[in-house]
Amino acid sequence: MRHTHTLYFNICCLLLVCLLPFLQGCSEKEPQQEHTVVLQDDLGRKLRLPAQPKRVMAFSPAMTEMLFAICDTATIVARTPNCDYPEGVKTKPVVNNYPVDYEQVLALKPDIVFTSEGITPLDVAAQLQELGVAVYYQKYRTVEDVFSGMEAIGRITGRERQAKHLADSLRLQVKEIAQRHTQNQPPQRILAITWTDPIYVYGQNTLLTDKLHLLGAENAVQxxxxxxYPALTREYILKLNPDVLLGGSPEKLEQTFFSLYPELRKINAYQNRRIYAPTGNLLERPGPRVVESILELERFLYP
Known part of the structure; x- marks a missing residue:
């Protein structure tokens, strides 16, 4: 009987020795089988990333605002030098995005970098993806594009419910604003300048055009x-003859814009003192504060 037990014990030990390499191989491979997904961004680019990104950042201040509004802030690993809202963003490490500091980005190991059309050159995105960092672009032509962009971020980061709640609440506010301006005739024509020498303005294919449309107004640049953001000549602006000029206070533009181009004092906006200084990071950023921007424009157009 003792001989039988000894033989059985030896056979079990032999089987364990034979199976040990196989079991070790299974345990070593398991962590490598991380679930990934393939996405297509707003530019039609395909990228692969973890199904549940744990480390995110943005190269666009507007998209940084989106991340803070939607994501668990612990997952946001950095900000750019221009990211200044909300207040909590200032606790994050600063990463240069123009030009991109590749070493800084790689050291932070983001699963995905969010950016928007016109902010990050495509060759930079390609270089980052070669280094293993996915870059996801969004583009915005309408206010609804901003809300859809928020929902996309929610789906990607596993915060779909939070993103949809935010987007739907903002949609409701926009609908209420638009209902106040369904009978405005004729529409006011607005020119918004971004630079004075040369004169750069918000063109027709910018988010401003849709904001103005919701307010029963229109972009003077048709x-x-x-x-x-095209450069316009003084002659072109005289032909546009905008009713409202956005870009600075009357005092500031008198010293800069109109002193450079005195003939532009003929436009309706100057003659009727309809010159306003919008809050820069509201007008410029297609983020969660887009409704605040529309409300500010409303105060200018209908004082």
Whole structure:
């Protein structure tokens, strides 16, 4: 009987020795089988990333605002030098995005970097993806594009419910604002300048156009230029003859814009003192504060 037990014990030990390499191989491979997904961004680019990103950041201040509004802030690993809202963003490490500091980005190991059309060159995104960092672009032509962008971020980061709740609440506010301006005739024509020498303006294919449309107004620049922020001549602006000029206070523009181009004092906006200084990071950023931007424009157009 003792001989039988000894033989049985030896056979079990032999089987364990034979199976040990196989069991070790299984345990070593398991962590490598991380679930990934393939996504297509707003530019039609395909990228692969973890199904549940745990480390995220953005190269666009507007998208950083989106991340803070939607994501668990512990997952946001960095900000750019221009990211200044909300207040909590200032606790995050600063990463240069223009030019991109590749070493800083790689050291932070983000699963995905969010950016928007026109912010990050495509060759930079390609370089980051070669280094193992997925770059996801969004583009915005309408206010609804901003809300859809928030929902996309929610789906990607596993915060779909939070993103949809935010987007739907903002949609409701926009609907209420638009209902106040369904009978405005004729529409006011607004020119918004971004630079004075040369004169760069918000073109027709910018988010501003849709914001104005919701307010029963229109972008004075009706022509569709190749660039979203085209440079205009003084003669062209005189022909536009905008009712409202956005870009600075009357005092500031008197010292800069109109002193450079005194003939532009003929436009309706100057003659009627309809010159306003919008809050820069509201007008410029297609983020969660887009409704605040529309409300500010409403105060200018209907004082």
């Amino acid at each position: 022509e569709l230029f190749d660039q979203p």
